[in-house]
Amino acid sequence: MITRGDKTLIIFILLVALFIFVGFQVYGFTGGRTYAIIEVDGNPYQKVSLGEDGPQLKINVPVPYGENVVEIDRDKVRMFYADCPDGDCVRQGWISRPGQIIVCLPNRMVIKIESDDKLTQKDVDAVSF
């Protein structure tokens, strides 16, 4: 019922899928620069350029009810410290790809990553197939 050709086909397709997946993971699909944008209470606070040559620093961000610390390590960003009670944003860890976002709701602070690449700027999120 399932011939040898079928098994070869299945293995071949799995290999091709793995190949494309690894290719995207290694090379990525974003050509342009990425930026981490820190917003407090809806207003932009600071914009940091990310990448292999990016900075390694910690930024103290004054928020309405305390202080948050954002850590930037070359091409990725995380919330290092937040004095909110739940700390969900700290537990979320590092983000590095355009479109990813860390939200600290109690302190009204958002870190998002954006790209100046034309291809990824138009975010596709809901298309009916």
Place this chain on the structure above:
Amino acid sequence: MKKPRKMIYLALLVTFGIVLHVIENMIPLPFPIPGAKLGLANIISLLVVVFYGIREGLIVSTLRCIIGALLVGSLSSLLYSLSGAILSTIVMALAYKYFKDIFSLVGISILGGVTHNIIQVTVASLVLSTFGLYVYLPFLMVIGLFTGFFTGLTAYFAKQNLSTTLIKINFVGEENINNET
């Protein structure tokens, strides 16, 4: 005497395809990937290709997509499903014609499912002009592999059953069903 019977049977198959298309739209999938679906209507396309050939297969899948989109879809979903269905029917027909010794119906169905997904991603990225959509391709290919496997099994059992029934009531000529496995 042969022609009206064939037309009636093709119309019946189109109806089955539409029903499967509608039911498929009601089933939620646990993947957050756009374009992933079961491809149940693929069973019908495959059966038509097996019993009648490429021309009838194209007619049935085109009609099924248009009427299915009128019932449950939108213009963009018609675009994706029509292009995918036509190309996957062509691929399945060619594979059945030339490689039926190598692949069983399961393999042909897998080919069809994976082709459907590749075409869908291509058309979607042309429409939205973002080639970033190709990131979904490996996941869609693996999903197409699994759904194609199971729709292929279904088509295999349906073919076994239908081929005896259909010859008995003279809906298909015996020349179309000669390679029993």
